[in-house]
Amino acid sequence: xxxxxxxxxxxxxxxxxxxxxxxxxxxxxxxxxxxxxxxxxxxxxxxxxxxxxxxxxxxxxxxxxxxxxxxxxxxxxxxxxxxxxxxxxxxxxxxxxxxxxxxxxxxxxx
Amino acid sequence: xxxxxxxxxxxxxxxxxxxxxxxxxxxxxxxxxxxxxxxxxxxxxxxxxxxxxxxxxxxxxxxxxxxxxxxxxxxxxxxxxxxxxxxxxxxxxxxxxxxxxxxxxxxxxxxxxxxxxx
Numbered sequence: 772x773x774x775x776x777x778x779x780x781x782x783x784x785x786x787x788x789x790x791x792x793x794x795x796x797x798x799x800x801x802x803x804x805x806x807x808x809x810x811x812x813x814x815x816x817x818x819x820x821x822x823x824x825x826x827x828x829x830x831x832x833x834x835x836x837x838x839x840x841x842x843x844x845x846x847x848x849x850x851x852x853x854x855x856x857x858x859x860x861x862x863x864x865x866x867x868x869x870x871x872x873x874x875x876x877x878x879x880x881x
Numbered sequence: 882x883x884x885x886x887x888x889x890x891x892x893x894x895x896x897x898x899x900x901x902x903x904x905x906x907x908x909x910x911x912x913x914x915x916x917x918x919x920x921x922x923x924x925x926x927x928x929x930x931x932x933x934x935x936x937x938x939x940x941x942x943x944x945x946x947x948x949x950x951x952x953x954x955x956x957x958x959x960x961x962x963x964x965x966x967x968x969x970x971x972x973x974x975x976x977x978x979x980x981x982x983x984x985x986x987x988x989x990x991x992x993x994x995x996x997x998x999x
Contacts, residue, residue, distance in 0.1 A: 869940070
């Protein structure tokens with residue numbers, strides 16, 4: 772049961788900027804940090820952004836994250852063909868006492 | 882380089898118990914939280930639960946009544962047991978590590994597909 776809401780799809784041409792939203796509640800994004808995961812076709816998810824806006828080593832700086840209140844967003848600048856993937860936000864939920872994932876957004880490079 | 886590998890039966894009969902093990906290699910299982918996450922084909926990710934190396938657990942409320950997890954520190958493994966399975970439990974099952982400093986799942990297994998069918 773996903774309690775974090777994302778748009779099902781987003782798209783752009785190479786070089787464009789794409790933004791994905793993640794809407795939560797005071798019990799999850801509103802009081803805890805947000806992470807973003809990238810899942811390429813047929814692969815396991817990979818950590819893309821941690822603690823709202825930090826990139827693990829090896830993640831290009833065209834990926835950026837932000838958080839405001841109970842919502843978060845992921846931006847991909849300079850979209851590339853290899854960015855075609857599913858993207859998920861995630862956070863700890865104090866009411867459920869567990870992690871919750873977003874509904875997922877499929878990014879298509881036109 | 883820490884790696885995770887899931888193992889277990891790929892086919893489970895309805896009403897039976899799904900059992901999976903995740904083996905941690907290249908590092909210690911101690912002092913981390915270890916999670917199970919699943920993904921039905923074509924659908925999103927669902928957190929199943931987590932276990933600390935001491936044995937402390939948190940479970941997804943929607944699965945708690947059928948779920949148990951255990952850890953074997955001597956063999957660097959942790960396990961999942963899901964009872965009374967139905968077709969709705971058919972999914973790719975991943976194990977993952979929560980990294981303290983990143984407060985995120987930084988390492989994932991490749992996943993193992995489990996089908997519930999008679």
